Amino acid sequence: MAERIVRRRGYREGLGGEMAAEFLGTFVLVLLGVGSVAVAVAGLPGSGRQTGDFGPANWLIISWGWGLAVVFGVYVAGGISGAHINPAVTLGFAARRDFPWRKVLPYWLAQVMGAFVAAALIYATYRWAIDAAIEKEGVPRDESLPTFSIFATFPAEYFGDSWWGPLLDQIVGTGILLLLICALIDRRNTAPMSNLHPFLIGLVVVAIGLSFGTNAGYAINPARDLGPRLLTYFEGWGSIALPGTFEWFSGYWWIPLVGPLIGGLVGVGVYDLLISPLIKARGVEPEEGPATEEP
Numbered sequence: 001m002a003e004r005i006v007r008r009r010g011y012r013e014g015l016g017g018e019m020a021a022e023f024l025g026t027f028v029l030v031l032l033g034v035g036s037v038a039v040a041v042a043g044l045p046g047s048g049r050q051t052g053d054f055g056p057a058n059w060l061i062i063s064w065g066w067g068l069a070v071v072f073g074v075y076v077a078g079g080i081s082g083a084h085i086n087p088a089v090t091l092g093f094a095a096r097r098d099f100p101w102r103k104v105l106p107y108w109l110a111q112v113m114g115a116f117v118a119a120a121l122i123y124a125t126y127r128w129a130i131d132a133a134i135e136k137e138g139v140p141r142d143e144s145l146p147t148f149s150i151f152a153t154f155p156a157e158y159f160g161d162s163w164w165g166p167l168l169d170q171i172v173g174t175g176i177l178l179l180l181i182c183a184l185i186d187r188r189n190t191a192p193m194s195n196l197h198p199f200l201i202g203l204v205v206v207a208i209g210l211s212f213g214t215n216a217g218y219a220i221n222p223a224r225d226l227g228p229r230l231l232t233y234f235e236g237w238g239s240i241a242l243p244g245t246f247e248w249f250s251g252y253w254w255i256p257l258v259g260p261l262i263g264g265l266v267g268v269g270v271y272d273l274l275i276s277p278l279i280k281a282r283g284v285e286p287e288e289g290p291a292t293e294e295p
C-alpha cells in the first residue's frame with residue numbers, strides 16, 4: 001500500500017501534467033469567455049430575452065465574462081503549471097527567467113488546443129442561436145462578422161485597413177496585463193495573500209476590456225484568439241477567420257498573435273526595469289518564479 005501511495009504522488013509529474021493543466025485551464029478560460037460573448041451577441045437577442053440592439057449592457061456581459069473566466073481558469077491550473085493559460089504570459093515569464101525555455105512550445109501547444117476544444121464546445125451548444133442570428137442578418141456565414149466575433153477578434157472600423165493601430169492596441173493591452181500580473185504575484189511587493197491573486201488578475205482583464213476592448217476586441221492572448229479562429233475557419237466563416245479579411249481589414253490573423261507576445265515582453269520588461277530594482281535596493285530577497293525548474 002505504501003508503495004502505491006508513493007507512485008500516486010508521482011502521477012503525471014513534470015511536463016505532461018503541466019501541459020494537461022494548461023490545456024484544462026485554457027479550456028475553462030475560453031469556454032466561459034467565448035460563452036459570455038455568445039450570450040451577448042446571439043443568445044440574448046435570439047432568445048427573446050433582449051428586445052434592443054447590442055449595447056453597453058452587452059459589453060459589460062462580455063467584459064465581466066472574460067474576467068471571471070480568467071479567475072476560474074487560474075484556479076484550475078495554478079497549483080500544477082502556474083496557470084499561464086496565455087502564450088504571452090509563458091513567453092514573458094521565460095524572458096524574465098522565471099520559466100524554462102524548453103517548456104515554452106509545449107505550453108503554447110496545450111493552450112491553443114484547450115482554446116480550440118472550448119470553442120468547439122461553445123459552437124456545439126450555441127449552434128442554433130448562431131444559425132438564427134445568421135438567418136436574421138440575411139447573409140452567408142462567411143460574411144457574418146457578428147457571429148464570427150463570438151469566437152475571435154477583429155479591428156474596429158475606424159482603423160480602416162491599417163495594421164499599426166490594432167497592433168499597438170494589443171501591445172499596450174497585453175503589456176498592462178503582464179505588468180500587473182508581475183505585481184500581483186510578487187510577494188516581495190504588496191501581492192495579495194490567501195490565494196486572492198486570481199480574482200485580482202481577473203479584475204485586470206475586466207479593466208482592460210472596459211478601457212481598450214472596443215479597439216480590437218482585446219484578445220491579449222494568442223491562444224484565446226487562434227484556437228477559436230481555427231474553429232471558425234473549419235466551420236465555414238472562411239476568409240473572415242483566415243487570413244482575417246473583411247470589408248475594412250485584411251490579413252488580420254497575425255496581429256492578435258504577434259501583438260500580445262510583444263506586449264508580454266514589454267510588460268515584464270517595464271516591471272523588472274522600474275520596480276524590481278527598487279525592491280532589491282531595499283534589501284528584499286528575490287523569490288523563485290511561479291514555475292521555475294526544481295533542483
